[in-house]
Amino acid sequence: MTIAVIGGTGRTGAPLVDELLRRGHELRVLARSPEKLGAVTQRVHVVPGSSTEPAALGQLLDGADAVVSALGPTKQEPDLHSRTAELLIPAMRERGITRFVGISGAGMDVPGDQKGGRDRAISFLIQRLGGAIVADKPREYRAFADSDLAFTLVRPPRLVDGAATGRVVHDAHVPGRSSSIRRADLAAFLADVVEQGLYPRQAPFVSGA
Secondary structure, three states: OEEEEEOOOOOOHHHHHHHHHHOOOEEEEEEOOHHHHHHHHHHOEEEEOOOOOHHHHHHHHOOOOEEEEOOOOOOOOOOHHHHHHHHHHHHHHHOOOOEEEEEOOOOOOOOOOOOOHHHHHHHHHHHHHOHHHHHHHHHHHHHHHOOOOEEEEEEOOEEEOOOOOOOEEEEOOOOOOOOEEEHHHHHHHHHHHHHHOOOOOEOOEEEEO
16 A cells, blocks of 8 residues: 655654554655654655645645554644645545544544543543644544545544553544553554554544553
């Protein structure tokens, strides 16, 4: 499979790129700073640019079968996810690409969720105190939900570093008990989702086991 990767130089994106390469996929990687890819540059097709640049997105998507994003917003660009979605959705549609897998957050609510008291309280606090970055996640979700794409927006809890454990729990509407997940485990789950077509048009929870 040829996969277009957005956010491939970040703390979650780097293990995601490594995992997809390990599984034998051909990658087209969008990178604002290509030098951050290091030695991986020799194994992928690098597209310089940002996810908010239409020309760079178009070049990234050419020849791709699916898109996977580990994009992380910053205080300087708190609406990066929704701005990217606004450009990405029509660009994918123009090229006949229907599959998108990205990362959202466990604090976001979607119809059908079955959160217990603890998770409802955590979500309330995140939504009240998380600022513009957290407020942007529902906008991104609505943009994809209003499209005809087979999107999956994965909702992990707190991300931590460390080697992959190979043990995660996931469900479309029920959060796991763990309040964290290793980035390497999240990367492997994202690879599973895009390879196996899991959770189309859903926003599943995933966490460490």
